[in-house]
Amino acid sequence: MFEPKFNFTPKMVNELGTIERIYGQILGEKLIPSLALKLSEENLVLATHHSTSIEGNPLSPQDVTNIVLGDQIPVTKSEKEVKNYFAVLNRIAVLAKKHEQITTDLTLKLHHDLMSDLLKDGLGKFRDGPVFVGHKTKIEIVVKHNPPYHSEKEIEKALVNVFEWLNKKDELHPLIKAGIFHHEFAYIHPFFDGNGRLARALTTYYLLLNNYEVSKYFILDDFYDVDRQQYSDTLHSADKGDKTQWIEYFLEGIAVSLQGAIARINELKNVNLEEIKGEKRVIVTSREEEVLQIVLDKKAIKTSDIQEALSVTRQQAHALLHSLVKKGLLQKFGKTKTSYYKLAQRPRG
Numbered sequence: 166m167f168e169p170k171f172n173f174t175p176k177m178v179n180e181l182g183t184i185e186r187i188y189g190q191i192l193g194e195k196l197i198p199s200l201a202l203k204l205s206e207e208n209l210v211l212a213t214h215h216s217t218s219i220e221g222n223p224l225s226p227q228d229v230t231n232i233v234l235g236d237q238i239p240v241t242k243s244e245k246e247v248k249n250y251f252a253v254l255n256r257i258a259v260l261a262k263k264h265e266q267i268t269t270d271l272t273l274k275l276h277h278d279l280m281s282d283l284l285k286d287g288l289g290k291f292r293d294g295p296v297f298v299g300h301k302t303k304i305e306i307v308v309k310h311n312p313p314y315h316s317e318k319e320i321e322k323a324l325v326n327v328f329e330w331l332n333k334k335d336e337l338h339p340l341i342k343a344g345i346f347h348h349e350f351a352y353i354h355p356f357f358d359g360n361g362r363l364a365r366a367l368t369t370y371y372l373l374l375n376n377y378e379v380s381k382y383f384i385l386d387d388f389y390d391v392d393r394q395q396y397s398d399t400l401h402s403a404d405k406g407d408k409t410q411w412i413e414y415f416l417e418g419i420a421v422s423l424q425g426a427i428a429r430i431n432e433l434k435n436v437n438l439e440e441i442k443g444e445k446r447v448i449v450t451s452r453e454e455e456v457l458q459i460v461l462d463k464k465a466i467k468t469s470d471i472q473e474a475l476s477v478t479r480q481q482a483h484a485l486l487h488s489l490v491k492k493g494l495l496q497k498f499g500k501t502k503t504s505y506y507k508l509a510q511r512p513r514g
Contacts, residue, residue: 167330169345171408180416181338187423191382194430198449198457198494202508204430205381205461210234213251215386216365219393222246245282246362253279253366254380258462261373262474266332269324272355275366280359287357291324293317296357298401310401312354320355327353331371339375343368344415348403365389381458383426388418449492456485457494457508465498465507 196204214229222243224232231237232244233251253275265271269291277289298310314320327349331342347368354360365386369379379385389396395414403411449457452475459474460466471482486506489495496509 167326167349169330169349169408170406171341171345171412174409174413176413177341177416180413180420181340183420184340184416184423187420187427188377188382191423191426191430196430198454200430201381201454202457202461204426205458206234207429208380208382208384209251209254212254212369212380212384212386213247215384215390216362217243217246217250218390219365219386219396220246220361242283249279249281249283250362250366254369255462257366257370257373258380259459261370262459264374266374267328267367267371269321269328272324272363272367276356276359276363279363279366280356284358291317291320291355292357294357296354298354309397310352310354310404312352314353320353323353324350324355339372339377340416340419341412343371343375344412345408346371347415348400348408348411351400352404382430383419383422385418385422387425388421449489449494453485453489456489460495460506460508465505467505 210230210233211226213233214224214226217224217229224243224247229247229251232239232247237244239245239248256275256278260271273289273291280288293316295315296312298312314323327346331346347364350364350367351360356363369385372379399411399414455475456471459470463470468479468482468486471477471485472479475482475485477485486495486497490497490506490509493509495506498505498507
């Protein structure tokens with residue numbers, strides 16, 4: 166069984182306290198649906214931009230927005246990278262509602278989606294050969310990390326051990342487990358390409374499984390993208406076995422991202438002040454809020470999607486959708502059995 170080595174430090178305790186305090190503050194904001202949906206959509210785009218930027222993708226946030234939210238077909242490698250990463254973030258948001266555990270099978274499927282049209286060989290398959298993390302100079306090859314395993318069987322066995330530890334119920338704080346997992350996945354380096362992006366996506370997924378609404382309220386990747394060298398150096402500081410320094414940095418990153426989320430929430434509330442006053446305020450039930458989140462995840466839904474996701478009857482699903490249409494939050498397209506619903510387009514002013 167995988168057993169990580171680290172020491173609890175005062176910094177970890179302080180960061181955990183800060184995270185829980187700010188996250189509780191965010192949950193207490195009780196944002197109206199239009200603002201919550203806007204924040205979540207923006208976060209998905211920003212997470213896509215920052216996570217791919219860490220790996221050298223040159224596209225700007227506006228470029229990423231145009232690609233992932235528009236009908237533009239990705240042509241270049243950079244465009245395909247962001248399109249794929251955005252799709253993976255949306256997929257894990259849906260999977261989290263089904264509480265599907267992290268397994269080798271899920272990891273392979275997500276790698277396939279992440280690297281689709283980007284790899285000729287090794288798509289959705291564990292690495293079966295040597296690889297190293299580093300860079301070439303004019304006179305030498307600088308190796309920063311040489312993964313511990315170089316065969317498909319060894320890599321799969323190592324990941325199974327990590328996933329068993331990760332999914333086991335214990336007293337260790339899930340945020341600390343998330344940090345440990347983030348490093349260990351990068352350390353094993355199970356694929357020839359896409360390891361960093363997948364490590365961050367799977368870490369996000371694990372936090373979602375543990376009721377931390379990453380993407381909906383905040384993101385992880387912006388902190389790492391500010392100083393990529395520090396992110397890389399601190400991550401690989403744990404390669405020697407002691408993960409203490411990395412965990413401290415990981416928790417600090419979440420705290421900083423949450424502080425940024427509070428600032429963005431306040432900004433959105435000020436920009437949309439007229440939308441949350443008086444008769445313009447839209448009140449929804451908790452069930453309707455769940456429906457809106459599903460629409461955000463899938464972009465377009467049918468009545469049957471709500472039936473399956475919420476375990477309700479067709480009549481109940483239809484009633485929820487009809488109510489949200491009346492409130493101006495959803496728009497219905499088509500008729501009878503072919504009908505589907507999308508977020509209502511608000512007029513720009």
